[in-house]
Amino acid sequence: MSENTSISKDVAFGFLPARKNDRVLGFWSLLLVQLGTGLSCFSLLTGGYTGIMLDAKDSIGAIFFGNAIPIFLFMPIAIYFARYGIDTFVGFRSSLGYSGANVFYGLFAITTIGYATFCMYMSGQAMVEILNLFNVNNIFTVSSFGVPFFSVLLILFCLFVTSKGPIVIKYFNWVGAPAMLILILVLLGVVLFGQGLDKVFALQPAEPYDTARRSFATAIELNVGLAFSWLPYIGQYSRLSKNEKGAFNGGFFAYGIGLCIAAILAVFMALVTGSLNPTDWMTQIGGTLLGVVGLALLILGNVTAAIFYMYSQAISFKTIFPKQKWGGALAANIPIIFLVITPAFYNSYNIFILLISFSMSVFSGIIVTDFFFVKKQNISVRDLYNTNGIYKYWYGFNPSAILSVILGTIVYWLLYNPLLNHPSELFYYTTAGIPTFFVTGICYYVVSKYIFIYKADNLNKSEITKSAG
Numbered sequence: 186m187s188e189n190t191s192i193s194k195d196v197a198f199g200f201l202p203a204r205k206n207d208r209v210l211g212f213w214s215l216l217l218v219q220l221g222t223g224l225s226c227f228s229l230l231t232g233g234y235t236g237i238m239l240d241a242k243d244s245i246g247a248i249f250f251g252n253a254i255p256i257f258l259f260m261p262i263a264i265y266f267a268r269y270g271i272d273t274f275v276g277f278r279s280s281l282g283y284s285g286a287n288v289f290y291g292l293f294a295i296t297t298i299g300y301a302t303f304c305m306y307m308s309g310q311a312m313v314e315i316l317n318l319f320n321v322n323n324i325f326t327v328s329s330f331g332v333p334f335f336s337v338l339l340i341l342f343c344l345f346v347t348s349k350g351p352i353v354i355k356y357f358n359w360v361g362a363p364a365m366l367i368l369i370l371v372l373l374g375v376v377l378f379g380q381g382l383d384k385v386f387a388l389q390p391a392e393p394y395d396t397a398r399r400s401f402a403t404a405i406e407l408n409v410g411l412a413f414s415w416l417p418y419i420g421q422y423s424r425l426s427k428n429e430k431g432a433f434n435g436g437f438f439a440y441g442i443g444l445c446i447a448a449i450l451a452v453f454m455a456l457v458t459g460s461l462n463p464t465d466w467m468t469q470i471g472g473t474l475l476g477v478v479g480l481a482l483l484i485l486g487n488v489t490a491a492i493f494y495m496y497s498q499a500i501s502f503k504t505i506f507p508k509q510k511w512g513g514a515l516a517a518n519i520p521i522i523f524l525v526i527t528p529a530f531y532n533s534y535n536i537f538i539l540l541i542s543f544s545m546s547v548f549s550g551i552i553v554t555d556f557f558f559v560k561k562q563n564i565s566v567r568d569l570y571n572t573n574g575i576y577k578y579w580y581g582f583n584p585s586a587i588l589s590v591i592l593g594t595i596v597y598w599l600l601y602n603p604l605l606n607h608p609s610e611l612f613y614y615t616t617a618g619i620p621t622f623f624v625t626g627i628c629y630y631v632v633s634k635y636i637f638i639y640k641a642d643n644l645n646k647s648e649i650t651k652s653a654g
Contacts, residue, residue, distance in 0.1 A: 216434075220439045221489075225489075228447040230463070232447065233454070234535050235404045236456050238401075239390055245449055247404040248404075250405060250408070253442065255409050261553065262556060266423035267428065267429045272504070273418070280583060282578040294501070297494045299537050301521050302521050304488070304491040305487070308491075311481075311484045313331040337526075343488060360489070361486050365483075365490075368486060372451075391459040391460075406542060406617055408448070416545045421497065502517045539601075543618070547589070550623065564644075588636075597618070600620065601617040
């Protein structure tokens with residue numbers, strides 16, 4: 186099969202509903218594939234930030250609460266994708282409108298570019314640290330030059346692999362996910378046998394806020410952001426699930442439980458080393474041999490994750506803009522190069538993930554409420570693909586969603602300003618992302634039922650069956 190043919194098939198496969206014989210992923214397959222994309226730098230960085238604010242005991246509570254609760258709230262939407270075999274951007278047309286779903290793609294693109302950037306910059310750091318472990322002393326070991334240099338080289342390599350399509354990419358998936366799993370096990374071994382849990386639990390965080398409640402609330406919000414950030418990727422896997430139960434359970438146990446384990450290990454490393462940077466952990470704790478092995482595994486896992494994100498970005502771009510050539514779709518990843526030139530973006534991971542908490546909590550509330558409570562799971566698949574169908578709403582946008590986004594935005598920023606890192610008094614008791622989810626969802630329900638009333642929100646199964654016929 187040629188590269189272009191395989192790519193074209195992926196575009197068509199991602200856009201059209203999955204057929205019954207395409208839905209081959211059971212619970213364990215969904216669990217492993219989603220762990221594979223999640224077990225990269227994100228859980229480690231989130232755990233690292235948590236570990237410099239809280240001790241081990243409080244960190245564990247913040248991580249499980251911050252991740253498991255949001256995942257539990259929005260993961261039921263996996264049932265939607267599994268039932269109809271549709272991808273994220275097609276499925277979200279029912280709640281956001283045809284044009285609204287395209288706008289959401291923009292948010293997905295920003296999230297994906299950000300995630301790929303973090304993977305690449307951390308990998309560049311790891312390359313420099315490996316050279317330092319071998320006592321190399323030249324311009325490539327100067328962080329200001331070496332990290333961006335190696336990051337850009339790795340980006341170009343990932344783009345090359347991505348350009349080859351799924352046939353080549355699958356070989357990286359076979360080694361990338363196991364590499365991160367081995368790294369997690371190595372870190373676990375270091376904690377259990379090299380440090381001891383009693384010692385780790387007695388350690389105090391390196392950079393807590395001035396009050397314990399501020400540290401705890403902020404740590405929870407960081408983890409809430411990590412959890413909500415997976416919303417755009419749920420449809421890519423759930424649509425291939427053998428059944429709806431497997432789609433929900435696979436996603437929940439991967440993102441809501443599995444990634445928590447990696448984040449907790451990152452907390453331990455941050456407490457032991459006093460650093461939130463995973464590349465520092467390998468060199469400070471493991472020595473030369475273990476440090477090189479750990480850094481190599483970190484690079485391999487992050488490169489594999491970046492390839493996935495770049496390919497996902499390109500395929501989604503091609504789906505939204507089908508007339509664009511494959512080279513143009515790949516070019517959607519070019520901003521990653523500019524973001525790794527300086528450490529400014531990488532060092533702002535906490536701000537990035539908090540902005541994701543804001544945006545994705547808003548859309549999660551809308552999308553979950555729409556499918557389960559407004560439309561009561563009655564969706565016309567035919568109209569999802571008809572841009573002049575019932576999901577056109579108002580010029581392609583759903584007014585109920587627009588109003589709910591506005592209200593959700595106001596609520597989140599009144600509770601917490603992530604750019605200025607300024608919390609309200611109420612934030613210490615409620616945080617921001619989870620309340621925003623509920624406020625947005627309630628607003629969407631009320632507005633859809635009593636203000637902007639559309640046929641799309643009042644379909645019954647007989648009408649859908651008649652339309653399909």
